[in-house]
Amino acid sequence: MRLLETALGSPLLNIIIFGVFVVGTMAVVITVTRSGQKSAGEMYTGGAAFSGRQNGLAIAGDYLSAASFLGIVGAIAFYGYDGLLYSIGFLVAWLVALLLVAEPLRNTGRYTMADVLSFRMKNKPVRMAAALSTLVISFFYLLAQMAGAGGLVSLLLGLKGDLAQNTIIVLVGILMIIYVMIGGMKGTTWVQMIKAVLLILGAAIMSIWVLATFGFNLSELFGKAVEVNNDPAKGLVAQAGDMLLPPMSKYGSNPVGFISLSMALVFGTAGLPHVLMRFYTVPTAHEARRSVTWAIGLIGAFYLFTLILGFGAAAIIPGGQQAIEALPGKANAAAPALAYWLPGGDLGGSIFLAVISGVAFATILAVVAGLTITASASFAHDIYNAVLKDGKADPAKEVKVARYTVLVIGALAIVGGIAAKSQNIAFLVALAFAIAASANLPSILFSLYWKRFNTRGSLASIYTGLASSLILIVFSPAVSGAKTSMMPDVDFAWFPYDNPALVSIPLSFLAAVIGTYTGKAEFPEKQKEMEVRSMTGAGADGAIAH
Amino acid sequence: MSTQDDSTSPTWDKSESNLPPDHWPLPEISVTAPLKHQPTAEEFAAVAVSPEFAELKHRFKSFAFPMTAVFLIWYFAYVLLSVFARDFMATPIIGNLNLGMILGLLQFVTTFLITWLYIRHANKNLDPIATKLRSEMEAQR
Numbered sequence: 001m002r003l004l005e006t007a008l009g010s011p012l013l014n015i016i017i018f019g020v021f022v023v024g025t026m027a028v029v030i031t032v033t034r035s036g037q038k039s040a041g042e043m044y045t046g047g048a049a050f051s052g053r054q055n056g057l058a059i060a061g062d063y064l065s066a067a068s069f070l071g072i073v074g075a076i077a078f079y080g081y082d083g084l085l086y087s088i089g090f091l092v093a094w095l096v097a098l099l100l101v102a103e104p105l106r107n108t109g110r111y112t113m114a115d116v117l118s119f120r121m122k123n124k125p126v127r128m129a130a131a132l133s134t135l136v137i138s139f140f141y142l143l144a145q146m147a148g149a150g151g152l153v154s155l156l157l158g159l160k161g162d163l164a165q166n167t168i169i170v171l172v173g174i175l176m177i178i179y180v181m182i183g184g185m186k187g188t189t190w191v192q193m194i195k196a197v198l199l200i201l202g203a204a205i206m207s208i209w210v211l212a213t214f215g216f217n218l219s220e221l222f223g224k225a226v227e228v229n230n231d232p233a234k235g236l237v238a239q240a241g242d243m244l245l246p247p248m249s250k251y252g253s254n255p256v257g258f259i260s261l262s263m264a265l266v267f268g269t270a271g272l273p274h275v276l277m278r279f280y281t282v283p284t285a286h287e288a289r290r291s292v293t294w295a296i297g298l299i300g301a302f303y304l305f306t307l308i309l310g311f312g313a314a315a316i317i318p319g320g321q322q323a324i325e326a327l328p329g330k331a332n333a334a335a336p337a338l339a340y341w342l343p344g345g346d347l348g349g350s351i352f353l354a355v356i357s358g359v360a361f362a363t364i365l366a367v368v369a370g371l372t373i374t375a376s377a378s379f380a381h382d383i384y385n386a387v388l389k390d391g392k393a394d395p396a397k398e399v400k401v402a403r404y405t406v407l408v409i410g411a412l413a414i415v416g417g418i419a420a421k422s423q424n425i426a427f428l429v430a431l432a433f434a435i436a437a438s439a440n441l442p443s444i445l446f447s448l449y450w451k452r453f454n455t456r457g458s459l460a461s462i463y464t465g466l467a468s469s470l471i472l473i474v475f476s477p478a479v480s481g482a483k484t485s486m487m488p489d490v491d492f493a494w495f496p497y498d499n500p501a502l503v504s505i506p507l508s509f510l511a512a513v514i515g516t517y518t519g520k521a522e523f524p525e526k527q528k529e530m531e532v533r534s535m536t537g538a539g540a541d542g543a544i545a546h
Numbered sequence: 547m548s549t550q551d552d553s554t555s556p557t558w559d560k561s562e563s564n565l566p567p568d569h570w571p572l573p574e575i576s577v578t579a580p581l582k583h584q585p586t587a588e589e590f591a592a593v594a595v596s597p598e599f600a601e602l603k604h605r606f607k608s609f610a611f612p613m614t615a616v617f618l619i620w621y622f623a624y625v626l627l628s629v630f631a632r633d634f635m636a637t638p639i640i641g642n643l644n645l646g647m648i649l650g651l652l653q654f655v656t657t658f659l660i661t662w663l664y665i666r667h668a669n670k671n672l673d674p675i676a677t678k679l680r681s682e683m684e685a686q687r
């Protein structure tokens with residue numbers, strides 16, 4: 001217990017192995033970026049297209065962020081069954097993307113969601129709205145990654161206390177900005193692929209190790225987790241072990257909150273800007289389909305591992321849930337702490353911990369880079385060029401704007417990361433999912449499948465979804481009024497559920513319908529053309545490389 | 547399916563194609579195939595009312611929409627049972643694995659299954675028509 005409260009493993013060894021990972025990924029990024037610049041011609045002749053499998057790996061890399069690894073494992077270690085909902089929702093959500101969104105989007109768009117919406121609606125207002133929602137969603141997603149990075153590095157360095165953790169978040173933020181500035185999208189995509197393999201392998205090894213400890217008997221693993229945390233010195237609350245297996249250990253007093261979360265998870269994925277962008281990195285709809293299939297396979301396998309890792313953390317880490325709660329990063333530290341204790345601590349544990357943390361950090365770096373690039377591209381392409389400059393911006397200036405945007409977003413993410421550092425990352429990401437599901441999904445689905453849908457409906461839906469989900473988050477227990485809030489000392493919460501999806505998603509769909517019927521039908525020939533394009537892929541762009 | 551025959555040049559939105567070579571963090575644009583015929587608005591309109599396209603639309607929608615309904619109902623049934631039938635879901639089935647856990651793991655199974663069914667459906671029933679329409683449109687002069 002003493003050891004756990006200060007540091008896991010040896011800080012020096014942790015940092016050395018960890019540093020190797022950071023430098024290694026940086027080297028990959030620089031190599032890939034340089035080679036791209038040297039042979040610019042190759043980019044124009046066929047080096048551009050990522051195959052479906054490569055792209056599927058990159059999607060898995062994007063999607064399996066710190067939230068999936070650190071956040072879900074922590075949620076399952078603390079709340080068992082209720083934590084499993086994250087894994088199920090995050091996976092099932094891919095069916096929305098596969099069945100309804102990925103292929104038509106690939107066939108009709110260029111590289112942002114705004115391209116699809118503006119196809120048959122008024123260009124400027126729709127672009128503006130879509131770009132704003134992209135920026136907000138990316139910010140919430142980033143905030144979660146920053147919180148995870150801060151906790152992870154503090155854990156490795158054995159730092160406790162607010163000042164130390166805040167300093168770490170600032171430093172990590174600066175490192176990430178440098179990384180994005182050097183790397184760019186192409187480098188990031190390669191890091192995503194490599195990291196997806198490392199992360200899934202790492203999780204697989206840990207899961208097999210955990211299962212082997214219990215004779216490959218899942219039931220015995222669960223039993224041990226229950227037994228350990230029923231000890232009042234170990235469980236988070238009295239009889240915490242008994243609460244792991246049945247539903248509603250976290251949401252027992254607030255079951256509607258669970259339903260709200262489940263809606264955010266299943267409808268969010270197909271509205272996430274950085275996921276949508278990945279459907280454009282393949283040359284055809286057929287490859288888009290293949291990449292989503294690969295992604296579903298990889299992501300599904302990974303989420304099965306999180307179930308084992310979560311219960312493993314609750315069962316194996318000496319001191320149970322209380323020991324995890326005492327670590328920097330709290331629940332988010334469950335997976336790294338499990339890596340330390342699986343080989344029994346000491347030197348072996350230190351090495352394994354540092355390697356797993358290195359993978360987790362590479363994960364965060366790559367996801368942050370991808371998000372930052374999505375957001376800055378959206379600002380420069382959709383707001384600066386298309387809206388402010390009528391699509392006639394000086395190209396060099398557009399690039400400059402995109403780069404400044406990276407700096408601004410980085411700074412905002414640092415501030416947000418500090419505010420959110422003790423929250424579970426999976427929970428934070430679920431907020432980004434709720435905003436994506438509310439602001440983006442209705443417009444995407446209606447513009448693809450509803451003939452009558454028009455500019456007013458789309459604007460009404462995006463702004464209603466954006467505003468309602470943001471307002472409800474601000475006045476929810478996630479921000480104030482509860483012990484676990486970002487601001488626990490004040491209470492201005494009047495919305496009882498910590499995720500807004502239950503209210504904001506239906507509101508946004510309703511706004512889309514009302515807006516559409518009060519507005520005029522517009523561009524019927526464009527609607528027909530879009531329908532043909534989306535179903536056949538005729539006239540679609542070829543390969544677009546990131 | 548080859549990737550080459552699907553590639554054409556961008557013609558309806560050139561806003562990014564004049565960016566300087568080193569233009570990150572904006573995504574790179576590149577064209578991997580020679581220019582193809584870009585279907586005109588009239589050609590799109592003609593295909594939109596053709597019986598083949600109607601058949602394609604029908605085949606797509608008659609699979610994707612009911613299947614979406616199925617997996618959403620199944621998912622929310624699981625969520626609602628967890629919330630409102632806690633004791634039922636806590637019934638132990640295999641050792642410590644309770645009914646809720648088993649149903650949760652079945653969500654994984656059905657997700658994989660639906661993915662496989664969709665791929666099979668799209669390859670067999672959608673791609674032939676879509677490819678035919680596309681190549682006809684892009685070959686027209």
